[in-house]
Amino acid sequence: MGMQMLNLALLMLERVGIVIILAFLLVNVRPFRQLLFEQRTVANQLKLILIFAFFAIIANLTGVEVNAHNQLVTTGILLNVPHQNSVANTRLLAVTVSGVVGGPAVGAVVGLIAGGHRVLQGGLAAWFYIPSSVLIGALAGRMYQRQTVQRKRVLFMSPVQGIVVGFVMEAIQMLFILLFSPTGWELVKLIALPMMTINAVGTFIFLSIIQLFLNQEQEMRAMQTHDVLALADQTLPYFRAGLNGESAQPVASIIQRYTNFSAISLTSTDKILAHVGAGSDHHVAGANIVTRLSTEAIANNEIRIAHSKREIGCSQADCPLAGAIVIPLDVDGKVVGTLKMYATDAAFITPVEEQLAQGLGSIFSSQIALGAAENQSKLVKDAEIKSLQAQINPHFFFNAMNTISATMRHDTEKARQLLVQLSTYFRSNLIGVRETEITLAQERAQVQAYLTLEQTRFPDKYQIDFENQASTSALLPPFTIQVLVENAIKHAFAGKKQDNHIQIRITVAGAMLQIQVSDNGSGIDPAVMSQLGQQTVPSEQGSGTALYNLNQRLIGLYGPASGLQFQSNPTGTTVTTQIPLKGAKPHASLDR
Template identity: 70%
Template sequence: MLNLSLLMLERVGIVIILAFLLVNVRLFRRLLFHQNSFNAKVQLILIFAVFAIVSNLTGIEISPQNNLISSVILTGIPQNYSIANTRILAITVAGIVGGPFVGGVVGVVAGIHRVIQGSMTAWFYIPSSALIGILAGLFFQSKTRKNRLVVMTPMQGIVVGLVMELIQMVFILFFSPTGWKLVQFIAVPMVTLNAVGTFIFLSIIQLFLNQEQEARAMQTHDVLELADRTLPYFRAGLNVTSATKVAEIIKRYTNFSAISLTSTNQILAHVGAGSDHHVPNNAMVTRLSEAAIDSNHIKIAHSREEIGCSNPDCPLAAAIVIPLDVDNQVVGTLKMYYTDSYMLTPVEEQLATGLGSIFSSQLALGAAEIQSKLVKDAEIKSLQAQINPHFFFNAINTISAMIRRDSEQARTLLLQLSTYFRANLMGVRQTEITLSQEQEHVDAYLTLEQTRFPDKYEINFDIQTNLKVKLPPFTIQVLVENALKHAFTGRKKGNHVQITVVAVEQRLKIQVADNGNGIAPSRLHRLGKEEVSSEHGSGTALQNLNQRLTGIYGPASALEFKSDTNGTIITTYIPLKEELA
């Protein structure tokens, strides 16, 4: 048994070396983050099937008398001979990483190969290997989280690996010609070493994922810095001067080999590798940029051929092209290049996606500022344009604090902050928006606030009408923000806000109710009509909202207030309108 243990330890070492090499392959790293797609599953099956077959080929031959017969490559064995190998280790990890489908298929492939090695007397390895792969995959399902990759911990892997190998021992016991005698000889070393091998394999993957998380945390911090430094230039619009400054800033804060910004037809700036032929004011020279503009979707290339540069000596070997759009209209692109394709990982792709969203918002801000000077309804627009600077700084501080604790949550909050400000900018340019756009604005605001104050508020939506109906921007958001800021002073729990939107005849009823402390009668009749000072504000937001509603729809749409010690209800009725198709 000792000799078998030592030989098995060698085989486990081979698999672990392969695992270490595997996590350093870009293709496998990408599959870890896109494992739910069918193509990714097929590729994972191919990778782990190779692992399982290698485990069979490097197995240790055992005679019916339990004598060990060692060979370099075990292509076939006589009838009634057995093999001690690490096949179950490969199948178990396949299920843990890829799920039941991947684990089951890899198990079938590994079982069939094991039968081919020996004879049909080993038929039971096919169903046993498939069952083990599926069961390991079910453990995978219980370990996934929305929008986040979570692989089973190495300590959990020991338990799963041990259980899977015990299942294999049960099949051998009942179906092998030398069942009990063989199990006595191989059970302890195979169960122990395969469990340890699963632990080490998952430790290597976990180490890689931890490195990815650290990289994301650092990049999220850099995104905040970039957003702050590029804002003044993007507000000036997309031109050669502003684009050059922005490209230099991005290049300084990232590890990309080159940064380029374009309009829809020409290069505005290019900093880094390839600047000898990617020249500002010249026409775009890559097919990839044209495809991104035409589709208004991010395009990713991992080779020079995919980039499609017209210069045969171009050093750029990988690229991410992000369309920059304002109101769903592409106005240009942000392009990030590497001279070595292996450097382009999912972390860089997610960074680029976040930057594209933020820069599009900044361009929208610049466009909004220009348009705000030209609109005729200047009074309404100026009311809509007010943004609470305290909310912005609180949100930035929240995201900064979250970066080291949960980089994925920080990234989500950053995107929600972008959504919030894009909605504010939309309000500057439009008198009415759809209910779905307003709800998206409110959701972004609530995500940021509830992250600052977890479990403090419970918000319920009751939408009983078409999401394409139209209303003034900020209508619901201002009422919800007012409730959160003023209704629950001194209360940390049990704070409920009910948002109701319903069609009543030819009018849209919008109501926000809370179970807060209520409003003093001396202030209630003044709300919405004038500034009403309190320890948390001046009441300007309600006054502005009321002015916008009555300015657009007339006095019948003025805010209605009801309040007592059980809470406050604010209601408005506006004409029922739908967005034209």
């Protein structure tokens, strides 16, 4: 009996290779990988059912036959099994992992198909394999659901947990055999230990392959985010001079050095400014744009992705470029050029590369806008705008970059989102430099970007409520809300690490737009209350110019009645301003 169990274990271990092949396909072949990690739609679930059912049937066909005397029978493909014989196979391994990956519905249906096929092999005497397989698939799926709820950022259970699940699922099958098989006890004595062990090991291997892929992808994204930060730092000095032939050439070289793309191009709206890498013989700086893909991206201000030479549309027949991502670079909604990232192998263009290209396009657009704003600011003599420009706090930038770098180590997706918010924040600052008034929607985006970065630095420290009764197209001076919120965060909550509330209320009173920012902080020292807004009030956290500049801008634009009004006591402070309502009529409902 002991030698037979060992032989059976070795034979079953060979069959585990089927599941290893399945795991390899799911994480390495793009269509299968999308099924594994994308949202669970009905169509995706049906595809998963077909895949896992196919492998479960293969497991049935390649099982090890055990005769009525509990002896192993070495045969080929098991199309028909005598009703008195049994089959040891890895069918339940496929059923178990289908539930773990796809959930209870997928697991149950795969179990139904696998159990039904087993009955077709061995006759009605094997009927109990149908309910047992359905039950096992559904139970494995329930464990998948529990993992998803408890660990929101992890799609699958850990490999170590997989050992327990695989062992328990096979134990359930042994119980059904013990209760309903004519040779139940004798058969279970022979196959229970090998089958339970192999199912546990197989589940462990399957989940380990998936976990290895996830870890590698996380590491790759972390490295990519680090490279993006370094790349942005090196390209900024060039793009501050604008998008032109002189700046484009070194920028294209820097991008190619930090990425794995075969070629990098930067263009204006009609000409190639720089091209580095494959295809340089006919993609030449100064020449007209030669790809249809670029023309479409510029015309529609949308990213274009090509996975073939035909989609790229290069007029040169022997062009080596087989895949491309074209990202329009826009300043204030107007396309000024494109960033084009090429590959000589179309398979290189994956979702990771697409996300990288989108992130770079957003950063470069911001850098170009920064350069344009700097050039414009040199021509502007208005002292208030120059004073406003000085409000961009370098300490905030470095704190934000440190926060992103720290977040990148454990949550690369969050780090990407913070980079987008940082880009939004600085683009809003640039708009504020050039404009006297902006929409409430633009101001709110600026405030939200600032708050997202601050709340990431100090989780759960601040609670912000935004109540709006005005149209988002209403006009107000840039940074009006931003300065008041930032002032509250910096000065209102000294020593308080929690229960810090800030309420932003935008209301309409007749022809006036009222902006009110309240906090539940410790209040303002009465000794400095009369100075706020009238002169700079230096503090340990800053120069004290923000409130003064804001108040002077409000008074200069709308008159003394629009100056900042302060109400403060030891339980909190409220700052209010009223400006003429312009841009749109008020909304009837609240926008929170």
